Amino acid sequence: MQSVDRALTILELLAADGQLGVTEIAGLLGVHKSTASRLLATLESHGLAEQLPDRGRYRLGVGVLRLAGATRSRLDVVQESRPVTKALATEIGETVNIVILSGRETLYLDQVAGTSALRIHNWVGKRNPLHATANGRVLLAHISDTERDALLAASVGSAGSLPRLTEHTVTSRAGLLAELEQVRARGYAVARDELEIGLTAVAAPIRGTDGSVIASLSASGPTFRVADRLDGVVAAVMSAAVAVSHRMGWAGPSRLSS
Template sequence: MSEIKSLARGLKLLELLAQAENGAGITELAGQLDIDKSSASRLVQTLASYGFAEQDPDTRRYKLGPRIVTLSRTMLTRMPLRDEAKPFLRRLMERTGEGAHLAILSQGGALYVDQVESPATLRATTGVGTVAPLHCTALGKALLAFDAHAHFPTELKAYTPRTITSPETLRVHLDQTRRQGYAVDDEEYEYGVRCLAVPVFDYRGKAVGAIGISGPAGRISLERLSELAAITRTIGQELTDRLSFKP
């Protein structure tokens, strides 16, 4: 049980550095963690000596270090699901013409772990590493509906007027999602952006992620929706089939 306190503080400092827009000063950091300046200074120095933090030579303020970017990449390249899904994401993009994404459940949201951008000039781009809410994105809904580990969100924040904010409505919506086998985000997270997503299962039948497309509502029209859903479902099923032979 017992956490290592100073390691925990160091990690909290990393999160604070991440939140700070233009870096953070030692005094400021110490205040937020309610620890002494000297402790904060030494902790951040340690982070810096391993490349996890960096000091601006001019302002003496600290920010996140480059080592994190490196680690992130090695983590992503070590993710088997990502390798398996890549060609299917490409196909999904080519057949629909829209940006394709792969997400997993993480940190109470949908974590985007890979993408294939659409060549169209007008494109909805959600970068790898983003955590999107579960209740108003297609990938999120797909995870929420099919992944047993997903916690039903306690707060349904409204991002647009179309966002579903009532738990009952969302539950009904998720039932429908399960029945039809794919999830839709109809401008519920961002104005003018529609998304479609389907879950992906591993050899044990457990949902391990979701793939989907995302694009301007003008191109992903309501008339094309069922056609695009069919394509997405097919490719999702193919990926699931591929993952069935992995144990």
């Protein structure tokens, strides 16, 4: 923990001063020069610090921009999606969520409650399994095969299947992969009674400037209500996902597809 604290302090010092030498950093940290040098080497290996070739001094590396960009992207997608998700929640009366991939799970960034919701369940900040949710399937469907295989391998239990949350949860790897193919082909995912009995969700991908999927937009509600008008909910969710994608800088067509 002490090393982590010192490394973070170095980043703060570089941010404040712009450029510092090893001796200066060691003095400010109150450590030996060799300790400061090792910490800087570690930061440099991750692109968080870089050494100036002519003066031997250090400054912040471009890796800091990468991390900042990831945080900015999360903040931007919430801000840019809000007008769209509010309109969608009003249109269909169901709860609308913005979700991203975080580790082995989905992470809910934002939520707008629908007018038909009798009981509001706040999903913001919550995590859910990838395989049993519409959002999770959208996100799984648009990552590399290597990353997908690693995530599924980490989720498979001792019995060789994915966790069963309800009697309707798809638990076989082959079954889930077949479903992901469908998600890519049709441009949306549906999870009916798989996370919770009585809950159905429809999700579609949100794309960034380069066309990659950066988040998922979903609408969820009671199965009896959503299932009866599934086609309309799907069309509305896909249209909203396209609108948010355009607000995020995507220049693709008016309908999201693989």
